[in-house]
Amino acid sequence: MEPFTPRQNAVLECALQLLVAGGERALTTAGLARAANCSKESLYKWFGDRDGLLAAMITYQASKVRTPGPRESMPTLDDFTRSLAVFAEDLLGVLSGEVSLALNRLAIGQADRDGAELGALLREHGRLPIELRAKALLELGRRHGYLKFSDTHEAYETLYGLIVHDGHVRMLLGEAPAKVADDRPRRARLAISQFFRLYGQGAQDIR
Amino acid sequence: MEPFTPRQNAVLECALQLLVAGGERALTTAGLARAANCSKESLYKWFGDRDGLLAAMITYQASKVRTPGPRESMPTLDDFTRSLAVFAEDLLGVLSGEVSLALNRLAIGQADRDGAELGALLREHGRLPIELRAKALLELGRRHGYLKFSDTHEAYETLYGLIVHDGHVRMLLGEAPAKVADDRPRRARLAISQFFRLYGQGAQDIR
DNA sequence: CCGGAACCGTACCGTACGGTACATAGATTT
DNA sequence: AAATCTATGTACCGTACGGTACGGTTCCGG
Numbered sequence: 001m002e003p004f005t006p007r008q009n010a011v012l013e014c015a016l017q018l019l020v021a022g023g024e025r026a027l028t029t030a031g032l033a034r035a036a037n038c039s040k041e042s043l044y045k046w047f048g049d050r051d052g053l054l055a056a057m058i059t060y061q062a063s064k065v066r067t068p069g070p071r072e073s074m075p076t077l078d079d080f081t082r083s084l085a086v087f088a089e090d091l092l093g094v095l096s097g098e099v100s101l102a103l104n105r106l107a108i109g110q111a112d113r114d115g116a117e118l119g120a121l122l123r124e125h126g127r128l129p130i131e132l133r134a135k136a137l138l139e140l141g142r143r144h145g146y147l148k149f150s151d152t153h154e155a156y157e158t159l160y161g162l163i164v165h166d167g168h169v170r171m172l173l174g175e176a177p178a179k180v181a182d183d184r185p186r187r188a189r190l191a192i193s194q195f196f197r198l199y200g201q202g203a204q205d206i207r
Numbered sequence: 208m209e210p211f212t213p214r215q216n217a218v219l220e221c222a223l224q225l226l227v228a229g230g231e232r233a234l235t236t237a238g239l240a241r242a243a244n245c246s247k248e249s250l251y252k253w254f255g256d257r258d259g260l261l262a263a264m265i266t267y268q269a270s271k272v273r274t275p276g277p278r279e280s281m282p283t284l285d286d287f288t289r290s291l292a293v294f295a296e297d298l299l300g301v302l303s304g305e306v307s308l309a310l311n312r313l314a315i316g317q318a319d320r321d322g323a324e325l326g327a328l329l330r331e332h333g334r335l336p337i338e339l340r341a342k343a344l345l346e347l348g349r350r351h352g353y354l355k356f357s358d359t360h361e362a363y364e365t366l367y368g369l370i371v372h373d374g375h376v377r378m379l380l381g382e383a384p385a386k387v388a389d390d391r392p393r394r395a396r397l398a399i400s401q402f403f404r405l406y407g408q409g410a411q412d413i414r
Numbered sequence: 415c416c417g418g419a420a421c422c423g424t425a426c427c428g429t430a431c432g433g434t435a436c437a438t439a440g441a442t443t444t
Numbered sequence: 445a446a447a448t449c450t451a452t453g454t455a456c457c458g459t460a461c462g463g464t465a466c467g468g469t470t471c472c473g474g
Contacts, residue, residue, distance in 0.1 A: 007451095023319030028431060039452045040433080050432065102319075108379045109316030112230030112309075116381025123380060127373075158401065161368030166334075168376050172315045173330060174323025194365065198401055235461060246422045247463080257462065 004060065008046055011036045012060040015053065020102045024109060029053075051114075055121055058103055062125035065094070067133045070140055080146050081192060087134055088163045088188035094130070095168050096181035104172055131156060149199045158198060162191040211267065215253055218243045219267040222260065227309045231316060236260075261317075262328055265310055269332035272301070274340045277347055287353050288399060294341055295370045295395035301337070302375050303388035311379055338363060356406045365405060369398040 004012065014036040019027045029050060033040045047053040070083060094100055103126075107118040135156050141147040149155040167180040181187075211219065221243040226234050236257060240247045254260040277290060301307055310333075314325040342363050348354040356362040374387040388394075 024316070025320070029433080030431075033453085037452080039454090041435085041453090042451060044433070045451090104376070104380075105315050105318055107381075108312050109231070111312055111379060111381040113232070119380035119382070123377070123382070154397075157372040158369065161370075161372040162365065163368075164373065165364040165368040166371065166375070168373070169311070169315075169379070170330070172318060172376070172379075173311075173326035174314075174318040175326070175330070190361075194405055197405060236463080237461075240423085244422080246424090248423095248465085249421060251463070252420090 003063075004046075004056065007038075008056075009060065011038055011043070011046075012057055015057050016061060016099055016102070019057070019106065020098045023102070024106055051117070054106060054110075054118060058107070058118065058121045059125055061099055061103060062129075065126075065129075067129045069133065070137050077146050080141050080144065081196070083137060084141075084159075084192045084195070085185075085188050087137060088191050089184050091130065091160075091163055092167075092181050092184050092188065095164065096171060096177040100126070101171055101177070104168075108172065134159065146201055147199050148201050155199055159191070159195050162194050163188065210270075211253075211263065214245075215263075216267060218245055218250070218253075219264055222264050223268060223306055223309070226264070226313065227305045230309070231313055258321075258324070261313060261325060265314070265325065265328050266332055268306055268310060269336075272333075272336075274336045276340065277344050284353050287348050287351065288403070290344060291348075291366075291399045291402070292392075292395050294344060295366075295398050296391050298337065298341075298367075298370055299374070299388045299391050299395065302371065303378060303384040307333070308378055308384070311375075315379065341366065352408055354406050355408055362406055366398070366402050369401050370395065 011032070015027060015032050018032060018035060029040050029043055032038075032053075033043060043053060047056050073079075103122065107116075107122045110116070111119050135152050138147060138149070138152060138155055138159070142149065147155070171177050171180050218239070222234060222239050225239060225242055236247050236250055239245075239260075240250060250260060254263050280286075310329065314323075314329045317323070318326045342359050345354060345356070345362055345366070346359060349356065354362070378384050378387050
């Protein structure tokens, strides 16, 4: 939708860097102009507004992350399980990333102003792609008879909860990501194992 | 140390109200002084600092919430299940409360400054009591033979994930609590049902 | 009745930041 | 070569807010 120019991308990258380093308070228009060797006037010309800049940062960051669609070949149950584990580790990796945390903090800190525009943006560009990818994966598993569920969304939310627990909020509150996302593979394996016990073939559907 | 005087409590209550209504930006010292009919000088005398005020707000709010210890009588499995469901609904209720959301947003918004003091405070006074209560409940269930697990913390985190999913972050990002905590009892029942399938008696422990 | 402590209301100060204006320098077009 | 467009850097403005100072008032103990 808004492919920025390379120059603008560089400025946005710089802005993300500032945000990660010092939080929102460190991201001032003057500071960004100085750090990125551009003028404040250009900032306002390009992004219109400080809020516009923040929004642009989110869409820019989202444009960097690509969510690989599931490879269609999914022959064995073992492959499918591995795919789920990869998803789980990816999810934990993304959520514990510095930039992700900084942007989420930013959006949450502004969730009261103007209808939570940034929050909506973050949900749409950040969470939705992940959600769609996971749901596609789940339904693929169901098609192959590895999973059994009637409500895809419910299954997805359960999977998310089993993987993340309350780790995301704890990290957002300042807990060290290392402490939360520690031993990511183990945690991913456990979550997937639990998920299979709830939704795997052979488990009766919940009602 | 922090039993505040009634007058100070009233001021803190007023501050919470301002925070809920308009977010952090609406919570200015001058505005609070005006709304609470007190002087800025008193604010600084009592709380030392704006950050001190924010910290006081958190401890004050925490002091209002009491977590009932589990009643020791827990004869039947049905009673225990009901207790778990009550915990689940309580948890969803607390997390979707206006004041809780506002304070979490506040702490997250400041999670970059001075070692995330507010975040630590929130974890200690807000989440820890809930965690302890839940763990006590879980271990009570294990003592009665209703549950089977080796790692209490792991079981607790799983329970938390099954109940909350990513609803907390979504609400923090501005999604309507009604949309997330909608149909709380159904969601609580589902989560407890799933939890029993993972950790209930008759389920082999995970390893 | 007196003196002091606590507190209110207001005024004030310094500063930081969002946003605008302008003067200058390269680059691109005509 | 002249003109135009774009971008930089600096200077500037208005405002909002954290923090402090001060005069006036109420309340309480002696």
